[in-house]
Amino acid sequence: MKYFRLVWAGLWRKKTRTVFTMISVVIAFLLFGLLQGINQGFGTAMASLDVDRLYVTARTGIVDGMPISYLSRIRNVPGVRAVSLWAYFGGYYQDARKPIPAFATDAAELFKVYKEIKIRPEYVDAMVKTRTGALISEALAAQYGWKVGDRVPIGTSIWTNKAGSNTWEFDIVGTFDASAYGANFPSFYMNYSYFDEARQFGTGELHYYILSVQDPKQGDRISREIDAMFANSSVETRTQTEYALTQMALKQLGDINFIANAIVGAVLFTLLFLTANTMMQSVRERTSELAVLKTLGYSDTKVLVLVLTEALLLCLFAAALGIALAALVFESPTLQKLFGNFSMPGIVAAMGAGIAVLVAFVSGFPPAWRARQLNIVDALAGR
Template sequence: MKVLKLMFKNAFRHKLRTSLTIVGIAIAVVAFSLLRTVVTVYNAGVDASAADRLITRHAVSFIFPLPYSYKDKIQQIDGVELVTPLNWFQGVYIDKDQFFARLAVDPETVFKVYPEFILTKEELDNFKKERNSCVIGIEIAKQYNLKIGDIMTIDGDIYPGRWDFVVRGIYKPKDKTIDGTQMFFQYDYLNERLEAESPMRANEIGWFAIKIKDPNRSAEISVKVDKLFKNSSAETKTETERAFQQGFLSAVSAIITALNYLSFIIIGIILLVLANTMIMAARERTREYAVMKTLGFSAKHLVGLIMGESLLISILGGGLGLLLSFPVVDGFGQAIPKGMFPIFYIEPITIILAVTAALSIGIISSIFPLLKALNTKIVDGFRFVG
């Protein structure tokens, strides 16, 4: 118990140095948590992918549309439970900085294929009834203070013109890993206007989401879908939703990889900061360790003292950093447009990584001063002039 007290007293012998080290570790942990959060939210779409969903898109590129008529053909394939078409609409809501996904969908099927977007029966019925109705995520409703019955006006860019939508539903994500920032409206509303204004673009769709009965048959069904449209004017590429999401993120994968490495470089920086403090502390106490050894204190006691002090500082720094990480990550999430990072929260794995890193750093930082203290002969310790 007294050795523990000595460890505490040693840790705060140089209050300024220890405080600066703790703050340094805390800042590094905040930076680590923030970077890890960016990395994890980028991958959240992949992680949230359903095993029983396939995505069929144009074989050449995602930006080329597919005929809407493919829907019924895909529906006939053995193993397919339900098909729903989706189309990227984009447009500008308020101004160009207000980014979130706006999709034209089939109201009859979309929420059956995507049950993670939870809507009441009444809201769904209302969504189906009214041609220019829309459903928005609860995060969008909160951000723009929208409620049922409100009008959302969007200036079209891919599909030019003024588009007015009536909010008829506000969906809630099943859990916090699900994006609550999307907007869905009826495909027919878009298509009818296209038929009138630019018929060449009508009856086309961006991609199909296919709910399959048995996830183990995903490869087989994907082949069947693509085979169905082989040698047509719009060949398809069908893959699992996970593979589709991964492909979607591949454009930014280099940045994500860099951020990932950077987050671990930060851990290295913390290690150097704490190791420096511990080496200085142990060097200053060379004579005291010699005294303790003289009095009969063993290697085990010195390990407890030095490693304990290092761990204490790293735990305090890591703890403070984690405490600060939550408001910082939350503030960052608030400051950026909702659609850029639809979900932004610290995942448990980030906390586990930060805690593990803090503990590991506490141990590793003490190794050099510990070896130095243990290997210094008592007589040399007494001769040491710091």
């Protein structure tokens, strides 16, 4: 702290240049915080996925249907604790541009598979007893102002009912809390038996079997047994863990880890040259001033440390501001709605600090070494 005012004065000697350099560093670390925050967040979320849950889909793709007749055979596989199903409905309420994650399912079994979902038992009983019943997430109920007892029309761009309409009416019989699984978790459930009976086409088909196993260590064995059971059938299956299925879905969007690292790497590489250029110009313009410091008794090493500290202060201050802005963005309603209760992992801030120090050292050391090597006589003479 003894030399802070001296370092601070040197940093702000050219205010305009310093401001623009800091803005560049802030933007770079804002981008770093957002991309790496999302990347690390996905990694953390995937690491926490249940290891005792398996998904069975058609081998040709998750959009292709499988027969409902597979259900009893899967349920009888040794080691399977509970089995439910999903048939994608593709719903919306009033506006087709605002989709609702709606699925037809067997609710009584579904909540045995998804143990973290919080729902009152009487709501599950009401769903079983009500043919046109629907269970909705508390978040969806709050969004549209729905409550138990309401009858709501849900449109779909896929399924036409036997009345010839794409609008289906459901009676809300209960709500559930699925916050443990994030905002994008299916939030509207209807009875599969009603859906299958009322649709014009695709009868007897569904898109997922979801099952939980008694012993996670037996997951691979159960997966192989299920797939072998339906090998060479009209619809072969692919059984995967929740982690593997999520990875496959993310890869359809692209290699997020590679994209994030490539963009951040390119930005930081450019930032390195920008900061180095700023520091080099600053030292070149202050050659005579640094020579004066040496005449006043400042050692070569002390001058080197002062210049390096200047670069460190510039990078760390701007990087902290950029990371802080990224953290605020993660708290925005838009990202919260997209990713759920999603905050920037602390490791991203630590990585940002480490990168800021590295950038400061790499960009600041050459001009700092040049300042250390200054000859007092030559510098004062302007040579």
